[in-house]
Amino acid sequence: MQTIPVEEAVAKIPDGASLLVGGFMGVGTPERVVDEIVRQGKRDLTVIANDTAVPGVGIGKLISARLVRQVIASHIGLNSETQQQMMSGALAVDLVPQGTLIERIRAGGYGLGGVLTLTGVGTAVEEGKQKVEVNGRTYLVEVALGAEFALVHAFLADYLGNLAYVLTARNFNPIVAMAGATVIASAEHIVPVGLISPDHVVTPAPVVDFLIANP
């Protein structure tokens, strides 16, 4: 694990990269990393996240700056710009049920090929997907999702990169942290090793590649 400035961390992300991004409606989103992606003008990104927040917040900033080519999300209804770009064909949007999305990411990070779920059976979601019968019930096969980079935001990080989250800012973050080939984490507070009790560490330090230094 290396602690580096945000400019240096974002410089590692090439145009066209796939990004798993933590956060839920902008809560728990790595806002400084997002701001720096916009400043450096990374293009043609694929973003996998719960939602695209609202214009001007979190992932909404990447959408407004037209840096995203594809979004995989469960909900885009509160961001009119995402909807407009989708309708005009500038942005490909793949809508996935929220519980399926988080399980596909979890499978990606946990070394599984995918998961079986009842969610979506008999609806538009099942189109093009394999179905299997287990114990007399029909499930959809939902395949694992990973990305080149996971962008994670925690409440506390220690100097080694152990992460802890608070309240509803946890959401997708610990799951996303497991599924990126390179994991970039930021935190509200960076604290000495030992201040986060081992029982309260949610993302263990070896998972994190780069910790963003606080200003």
Add this chain to the structure above:
Amino acid sequence: MNPQTIIATRIARELRAGMLVNLGIGIPTLVANYLPEGMQVFFQSENGLIGTGAIPAEGMAHPLLTDAGGRPVTALPGASTFDSAMSFGLIRGGHVDVTVLGGLQVDQAGRLANWMIPGRMVPGMGGAMDLVCGAKRVIVAMQHSARGKSKIVRECDLPLTSIRPVDLVVTELAVIAFPEGVATLRETAPGVTVEQVIAATDAELVVPPDVSEMPL
């Protein structure tokens, strides 16, 4: 009482102390306002909270404590927070006792459509499909008609949320249940006749002899 109040008041009577309940946006959110004084129900927000409380007093909002719409909420004593995999494990795994959701259409077999209008409104399904598939009991809170057209239809022409039938639909006119996947009138609102409900409903309704008045 306005239609929304009738619907929310009636649905609140379905909840019991100690239940884990997930409320969708719109009319479902209002249900929490009509619980009997002192009854403790655990409300889940799918962004990772059980014990969701009221909107905070001015100056008391915390930016990292929000509901699934990103609005500030409070956490009640005994609240817990968790990640999204746990949140949907609770939902799909049958740990949620009741979910109350809004609806665009429900067909006479109890199948709900509530997540998109092709070409016009494509917000994404969020957690709705998981909630209908996994909650122990699914209650739909919606007005009986929209723009003069019944929302309880013979067959949904909007994309389905799930093929699992819902348990109960509550409108400002009626309570309709779906035993064995058959739309069955249970209650009519005060001052509303069975004939008026049938006239306002596109779906075929089974009308048993013991239809009662909606307790409010």
